[in-house]
Amino acid sequence: MKVAIMGAMVEEIEPLLEFFGTYETTELAGNKYYTTEYKGLELVIAYSKIGKVFASLTASTMIQHFGAEKLLFSGVAGAINPQLQIGDLIAATALCQHDLDITAFGHPYGFVPEGSVFIDSDKSLLAIAKEVAGEMDKSLLEGVIATGDQFVADEARKDWIGETFKADALEMEGASVAVVCDALDVPFFILRAISDSADMDAGFSFEEFLQSSAKESAAFVTKMLDRLA
Numbered sequence: 001m002k003v004a005i006m007g008a009m010v011e012e013i014e015p016l017l018e019f020f021g022t023y024e025t026t027e028l029a030g031n032k033y034y035t036t037e038y039k040g041l042e043l044v045i046a047y048s049k050i051g052k053v054f055a056s057l058t059a060s061t062m063i064q065h066f067g068a069e070k071l072l073f074s075g076v077a078g079a080i081n082p083q084l085q086i087g088d089l090i091a092a093t094a095l096c097q098h099d100l101d102i103t104a105f106g107h108p109y110g111f112v113p114e115g116s117v118f119i120d121s122d123k124s125l126l127a128i129a130k131e132v133a134g135e136m137d138k139s140l141l142e143g144v145i146a147t148g149d150q151f152v153a154d155e156a157r158k159d160w161i162g163e164t165f166k167a168d169a170l171e172m173e174g175a176s177v178a179v180v181c182d183a184l185d186v187p188f189f190i191l192r193a194i195s196d197s198a199d200m201d202a203g204f205s206f207e208e209f210l211q212s213s214a215k216e217s218a219a220f221v222t223k224m225l226d227r228l229a
């Protein structure tokens with residue numbers, strides 16, 4: 001089986017590349033894709049660059065060019081749910097785009113005709129994640145992740161996203177990956193470790209905890225591969 005593992009920033013996939021050790025590099029469409037084998041799984045690993053457009057391009061390339069049959073995303077997020085502390089893990093049950101707005105035409109936030117506000121994650125990958133959390137004795141919150149092309153460092157904006165979408169965390173790629181995977185019928189799983197609280201200190205917190213939280217997320221994803229193998 002071919003599995004894609006994707007991040008948005010180099011820091012999010014570096015721990016994975018270190019873990020797998022050797023891989024081949026393919027340059028395509030302005031990006032680098034790393035391929036390797038792990039316990040009989042064929043892996044394609046890449047970071048997209050930040051934001052929904054680059055993330056869509058990378059997810060689509062991993063599926064349509066490299067033939068990925070499942071996609072796991074590993075990275076960091078800002079917490080909305082106050083239960084979430086730095087380094088805590090959240091797995092998306094559903095994702096939405098908080099910056100998608102054609103409310104002028106009477107549609108709800110996050111909706112475009114022929115789309116849907118929320119895209120659900122694959123249930124069997126979520127079940128595997130629960131088993132892995134148990135095995136690692138890690139707490140894993142399951143909840144809604146809201147995505148937008150904004151680094152949120154503002155309490156009011158964070159609260160609005162939390163209230164409008166009942167979201168637990170926010171980031172800048174997950175929902176676009178979900179749209180691509182849903183359209184191409186590829187099961188996906190979006191995991192994030194908290195790097196900040198999307199408040200006025202978010203920028204500092206993000207810089208301080210990006211690497212350590214990205215490592216937490218990557219370590220969890222590698223354990224999921226053991227179950228997929």
Ligand code: ADE
Nearest residue numbers: 077078151152171172198
């Ligand atoms: N990813 C991690 N923290 C974030 C934030 N505060 N806003 C958007 N994306 C993030």
